[in-house]
Amino acid sequence: MATTLVLNVVGLTSELLESGDMPNLQKFAADNSMKNIDAAFPAVTCTAQANMLMGTTPDKHGAVANGWYHRELSEVWLWRQSVNLINNAGKTIFSKWRESKTGEQRQSHQLFWWWNLPSDADFSITPRPTYYADGRKGPDIHSSPADLRNTIQRELGDFPLFNFWGPKANIKSTQWIINATLSQIKKHPCGLHLSYLPHLDYDLQRYGPNSPQALKACAELDAAIAPLLTLDDADTIVLSEYGIENVSDCVYPNKILNTAGLLQIHSAKNGTLLDPGNSRAFAVCDHQIAHVYVKDDDDIDKVFDLLSNCEGIESVQRREDVTELNHPRSGELIITAQQGFWFAYPYWLDNQPEPDFARCVDIHRKPGFDPCELFLDPKKKFVKLRILFALIKKTLGFRYTLDVVPIDGSLVKGSHGRHPSRPGLGPLIIAPDSLMPDGDSVASTAVFDKLF
DSSP states (O other), X not given: OOEEEEEEETBOOHHHHTTSSOHHHHHHHHHSXXXXXXXXXXXXXXXXXXXXXXXXXXXXXXXXXXXXXXTTTTEEEEOOOOGGGTGGGSOOHHHHHHHHOOGGGGOEEEESOSSOTTOSSSEEEEEOOEEOTTSOEEOOEEEESTHHHHHHHHHHOSOOGGXXXXXXXXXXXXXXXXXXXXXXXHHOOSEEEEEEEOTHHHHHHHXXXXXXHHHHHHHHHHXXXXXXXXXXXXXXXXXXXXXXXXXXXXXXXXXXXXXXXXXXXXEETTEEEEOGGGOSEEEEEXXXXXXXXXXXXXXXXXXXXXXXXXXTEEEEXXXXXXXXXXXXXXXXXXXXXXXXXXXOOOOOOTTSOOOTTTTSOOTTTSSSOOGGGGSOOTTSTTHHHHHHHHHHHHHXXXXXXXXXXXXXXXXXXXXXXXXXXXXXXXXXXXXXXXXXXXXXXXXXXXTTGGGO
16 A cells, blocks of 8 residues: 555544444444554643654653643743654654655655644644734644645645634634645655544534534534545554543632642733742643642642542542653642543632633643633623624734633533543544554554554
């Protein structure tokens, strides 16, 4: 086969596949082999993909979550993309692929998989918004080679960034990635192609995996992916990073630490800001896990006891007791949510002004993951009219604030990160027998073992 195609269908589980709304993927599974993947821990994007791309766990590659506290900078950074943050653990899948192949077959393509700026693949595309000097944000991508950006956007139009994340997230972004994948395979029909298809991530988090909206999303994804499942002269693998489970409530670890006097805030002109460098303890929340950074070792027991007695927290563990997270980037403590709960990042109390970014889609300034960014605030009157006025200001070149995101964590009905409550709710891999790793289930670090 000339092409080896790996489709990362985020959120796909065997129970979703059995729902009856995915006939194309069901047929693909029937024609190939299917196994469960032992989910990465935490089961979040950056960690799961690093496990796959490096063949190692976070204690080696260092992607301990979707972001972490950089102690040397006293700053929390999420969603950093450089492959150089993880490849100190060894060679990436792309390097191993080049070493094991000859001729044009040595080519590799990384489309929207993480750790992609820069990438270790020969061809790469990833979202990279344009942040204008006047505060506006516009859709764009980054590519390598650089001229691929212009070529693919002339062919397909601008990447629909605002359909990739935020209240407008929908099938349009996944369809664009599918079209880009088909284009790349047509132009470069040899080698390894990795394509990231995020559509199921949206409504499964908004409404829960058993909702009518989730089943509709399954049908949309299944129809869109069909051309990739029937390519001639291709070995195709379908896999997922994690499954999404129902949640009904959230926990605010940082508010607990703030109330206890352990978290320090800075009262800035744009609201209450987290002051991590001067905090005795704070949490970087990421879906159903959180890293709790404790400045002084003498406070670890106090924070451990405080969080151990909170409803919605299943476990509090010291870093050295979590083998796969025993890395300097991890917090001194790792907390995991109970089934049905997730961890929300907000740290300010009722008597402290919320920061100006709280109600915006702002993945880089928030010191934790915020799934509320998938919603429009139901409490705001005329919210769509507010968006229209903001877009008019944008068109005219004025500064604008699109503060339409809610801060009510109870809106979120699906989450992930902890170990799956049962195998059918965890990630899976569907592959030809020749490419399926051995064993009854597949370690997340072993999904590419049979490619060489």
